[in-house]
Amino acid sequence: MADLKGINLAMQTPFDENGAINYSIFEDLIEKYVAAGVHGLVLGAGTGQHPYLTEAECNRLYEVGAKRIAGRCNVICQTSALNMDEVIRRSRHAESVGADALMVLPPYLEGPSDEQGIFDFYKAIDAELGIDLVGYNIPQATGISVSPQLFERLSQLKNFNYIKDSAGDFTVHQEYLQTSGTVLNGCDTTTLYALMAGARGVIWGGANYMPSEAVELYRLVDRKEYEQALTLWQRMLPSLLFIWRSPYTPSVLRAAQLRGYGTGNVRSPLRKLSADQEAQLRRSLEPLGV
Template sequence: MSTSAFPGLNLAITTPFDLSGQVDFGRFEALIERYLAAGVDGFVFSSGTGMHVYLTPEESRCVIERGARVVSGRAKVIAQASALLTADVVARTQFAKDAGADGVMVLPPFFEGPSDDESIFDFYAEVAKVGLPIIGYNVPQAVGVRITPDLLRKLCELPEFRAVKDSSGDLISQVRLIATGLDVINGADPLVPFSLFAGCSGLIWGGANIAPRTCVAITKAAKEKRWDDVRAIGRQLEPLMSLLWEGDYVQHVYAAAHVTGYGCGSARKPFGSISSDRIAALRQALGGLVEQEAL
């Protein structure tokens, strides 16, 4: 992995909920400590896996503020600052800066927003005025906007635009982004070993909530160029990561994290519980990871 502002494994941490559906901050702080002990390099607070769009603005602020306070410089802190209105994104970014975050992750304009490169550049230029490092977010299947190599080059003319997280799941497109020589952070769980070999500058990984020690191990192996170990660990992780990518990602992460001892409650409504058949499939996909994470 190349030199980067956000290298290694940045955990898109879940937001725990109690039985009444409220954010469980006690459990949240305990989980942060456990993930730090496992060796993660950074956290993304109010991430997609952390149910960003299903948190109130106040809840999101509390998650970011308390998360940054608990981490207290022991890892990088990235705050999701995405919103529909540009002014809201700017305000969220300013809050993240004031809370001590090292950077923000920001979707391009979405929900029938503009898709031309000039408008997207202007949007990120507004956010950049806050003066906090920005990670763009390439997830065209959800947003309808694709960050191409040419657009990435243009965005990186902004000193604050430091990297793009690629969650497209398209390895060929990701390799083309990496070929620009700019920082590309993989955000597609099943692609992790391939992205590491291709030269991604880091990972933002929701599935790592489930098996943090194993996910740290594959990241460390890649950093040390132990590619046989990367392949071996990748084979361990593949059944789980591929299952997550089939759909209902957030619910499956919450359910599987409970199985491996990193319980965070149930995903908040409108998400429902996953079926007993899917729980059984999760347990099968986890295989030896349950015992490995308990060591």
């Protein structure tokens, strides 16, 4: 079992003005994030615009990324897809190029939403893998909630060792923490409190624009220096509140660009921020020195 503790940065995919992936900048970003001390990088994350990448593009991202990371931090690849055979094919490829873990959405978009159907979906994937499988609770996007009871069942599978919880329901999050499974927080605005409550780590989109601060926050909580952690959190929170209530990926990518990480470009159908949203974002970043 891979130890996915700490800051697993849900990495952006840098695009040029025409929407093509810039792999050179992608590799430069990996170097910057590794230098900042992140514990893992999630390639093809939602923040990396996974829904708008082709299978071939994802495969190349994983190949280039795993080679560049070269064991300096954990590699987590999202291999979600609507077609079951494609999920398994993507997963096998990511495992073959050196992924330490795979992240897979439940069977969204008119797939089975009952607990047995979700369990059977993950069981079939689990049987094909030799590395960790990270489940994903993000009902605001999928329409599917993974209950604590279902998470407990899933945790008995051979490789299903983690869940990323992006729902933002801190009560459910704490119920997850009472199970035998391992929890990774995915809700930007609850990060501090999830870590204090016992989450093993985070898969964090907002860390794209403040990787050093994210790593420092984890370090402070790990050392139980809660007063200093809360002081740092107050600087981070305004922008986290903004991105959580605004178009998420365009906000994160623009914030990252403003702080020297990436191009800020999104791929259609996503759109850049409006002038008003841009002004609000800039104000929210002021505590971080932007």
